[in-house]
Amino acid sequence: MLPLVVSEVTRETPSIVSVRLASPDGEPLPLWQPGAHIDVQLITRHERQYSLCGDPADAHGYRIAVLREEFSRGGSHYIHSFLRVGSRVWVRPPRNLFTLADAPAYRLLAAGIGITPILAMARHLAAEGADWQMTHLVRRREDIAFASELAALGDRVTTHIGAEAGRLDLAALYAGLEPATAVYACGPQRFVDALDDLAAALPGGAAVHVERFEPKPREHRPNEVFTVTCARSDVVVEVPAQRPMLEALQGAGVPVEGSCLRGICGSCAVTVLEGIPEHRDSLTGDDASMTIYPCVSRSISPGLVIDA
Amino acid sequence: METFDFPSVDLAYLRSTLGEPEAPTTQKIIDHLDENCLAFLAHSPFCCLSTADSAGNCDCSPRGDYPGFVRALDPRTLVIPDRLGNKIADSMTNILDNGRIGMLCFVPGMTETLRVNGTATVTNDPSLMAMLEQDHSVPDLAIVVRTEQVYLHCGRALLRAGLWDPEMQDLAAEVPSSGQIWASTSGWDPTVGDVIDDAMAGAYRSLY
Numbered sequence: 001m002l003p004l005v006v007s008e009v010t011r012e013t014p015s016i017v018s019v020r021l022a023s024p025d026g027e028p029l030p031l032w033q034p035g036a037h038i039d040v041q042l043i044t045r046h047e048r049q050y051s052l053c054g055d056p057a058d059a060h061g062y063r064i065a066v067l068r069e070e071f072s073r074g075g076s077h078y079i080h081s082f083l084r085v086g087s088r089v090w091v092r093p094p095r096n097l098f099t100l101a102d103a104p105a106y107r108l109l110a111a112g113i114g115i116t117p118i119l120a121m122a123r124h125l126a127a128e129g130a131d132w133q134m135t136h137l138v139r140r141r142e143d144i145a146f147a148s149e150l151a152a153l154g155d156r157v158t159t160h161i162g163a164e165a166g167r168l169d170l171a172a173l174y175a176g177l178e179p180a181t182a183v184y185a186c187g188p189q190r191f192v193d194a195l196d197d198l199a200a201a202l203p204g205g206a207a208v209h210v211e212r213f214e215p216k217p218r219e220h221r222p223n224e225v226f227t228v229t230c231a232r233s234d235v236v237v238e239v240p241a242q243r244p245m246l247e248a249l250q251g252a253g254v255p256v257e258g259s260c261l262r263g264i265c266g267s268c269a270v271t272v273l274e275g276i277p278e279h280r281d282s283l284t285g286d287d288a289s290m291t292i293y294p295c296v297s298r299s300i301s302p303g304l305v306i307d308a
Numbered sequence: 309m310e311t312f313d314f315p316s317v318d319l320a321y322l323r324s325t326l327g328e329p330e331a332p333t334t335q336k337i338i339d340h341l342d343e344n345c346l347a348f349l350a351h352s353p354f355c356c357l358s359t360a361d362s363a364g365n366c367d368c369s370p371r372g373d374y375p376g377f378v379r380a381l382d383p384r385t386l387v388i389p390d391r392l393g394n395k396i397a398d399s400m401t402n403i404l405d406n407g408r409i410g411m412l413c414f415v416p417g418m419t420e421t422l423r424v425n426g427t428a429t430v431t432n433d434p435s436l437m438a439m440l441e442q443d444h445s446v447p448d449l450a451i452v453v454r455t456e457q458v459y460l461h462c463g464r465a466l467l468r469a470g471l472w473d474p475e476m477q478d479l480a481a482e483v484p485s486s487g488q489i490w491a492s493t494s495g496w497d498p499t500v501g502d503v504i505d506d507a508m509a510g511a512y513r514s515l516y
Contacts, residue, residue: 043351043375044350044351044374044375044376045374045375046374071435071436071438071439072439073438073439073440073441073442074374074376074377074379074442077376077379078350078376081346081350082347082350082351243514244444247513247514251513261443261444262444
């Protein structure tokens with residue numbers, strides 16, 4: 001992990017702070033593309049994923065933004081209450097599970113703190129001269145983060161303030177899109193679920209790409225014991241019914257790193273060589289995928305062979 | 309076994325020997341966590357809970373987790389998750405019985421400790437349980453503490469103990485293993501102790 005320090009903490013809204021992280025010796029940081037996120041480990045050892053929302057051309061700093069959550073599991077609470085300029089953090093280099101694909105037109109949708117990856121995308125598309133539009137949903141006017149940066153992007157950005165304009169008609173918005181338009185959306189569970197449902201209900205409609213903060217609710221089979229043969233480590237690991245596969249692998253000394261442990265960040269990805277995986281993560285779109293996230297996923301076949 | 313009958317002193321004797329605390333010592337005791345105490349707690353991964361039943365029978369037990377695991381909901385309200393343990397639940401049964409608690413909180417490397425005394429209840433509030441999730445595990449119960457006395461305890465005890473001195477860790481090698489202690493107190497053959505030690509090494513991989 002990269003040892004970084006907090007170089008700026010900025011209050012963006014009553015409930016959002018942005019934090020700039022820099023290397024202590026001013027060394028340039030690994031590059032990233034819009035949609036990328038980093039895993040940030042705090043001194044409390046809480047590890048959380050945050051989308052990068054700064055300027056990719058800023059090689060000396062990563063900017064993230066964090067919402068204050070009333071029932072924070074620890075990360076948001078610590079960042080809002082105790083993180084200071086000079087605080088040390090440890091960061092895994094950027095990974096991108098939310099990349100912008102080539103498309104004739106783009107529709108960006110950000111709800112609340114979901115603005116973070118979308119802002120980086122909007123800036124990139126504007127610089128590329130792409131055909132794009134963005135809708136930013138917030139509850140109240142004071143909840144608009146990065147207002148001046150959004151204003152600088154011009155009239156392609158529409159802000160929808162729920163308290164003033166009422167509920168956005170997402171179905172009408174989606175139905176009005178050209179099928180070739182690529183939709184990129186980030187926001188709370190209900191918002192991205194609604195979009196997923198709209199896309200599922202309208203085959204041939206615009207392709208929807210979402211990024212989630214919370215795991216997608218999924219039905220799954222009851223947990224059963226299975227074995228994992230790790231081809232490279234040359235070990236066979238039994239995964240008990242009540243234990244995650246990742247924990248069993250790590251317990252046996254297999255080098256797989258996890259981060260979110262909830263199937264949303266993608267850190268622990270491994271390739272399945274044989275067997276039928278049962279995907280329980282929020283990243284896999286294709287059930288036949290042979291990339292598995294062992295923090296939540298398990299096996300349909302009695303055994304898996306993995307490349308680890 | 310020999311029983312000892314040492315003389316007991318009374319309060320007057322105790323006070324005449326020790327004297328009274330200096331005013332600044334008692335003035336630092338407040339009824340809530342101020343900003344500095346909140347910062348202390350946010351970096352503390354370990355504390356001891358002392359509780360007693362209504363008859364006054366006392367108990368002290370350790371609690372440890374990610375730093376900041378004792379969460380301040382406000383300056384007078386703390387929440388302590390109940391993690392995987394031995395199910396004896398001395399602390400919680402005592403709290404149900406007499407509703408009072410004393411806490412001693414530690415920050416590794418820091419010689420001062422934070423003392424918190426107050427009243428306590430046990431809750432299963434779903435929002436709090438979700439908040440206290442750690443490494444996939446949502447607790448079933450948590451202790452809620454209402455503070456009455458909060459103060460920083462000076463560092464002499466930990467300094468004298470050399471508690472954070474890495475070289476002091478050689479002491480652990482001189483103590484019988486947990487398996488040996490367990491086998492002995494349960495009246496089992498010492499070889500059972502090795503089996504327990506092996507089993508504990510496995511069990512300790514599941515912390516939540």
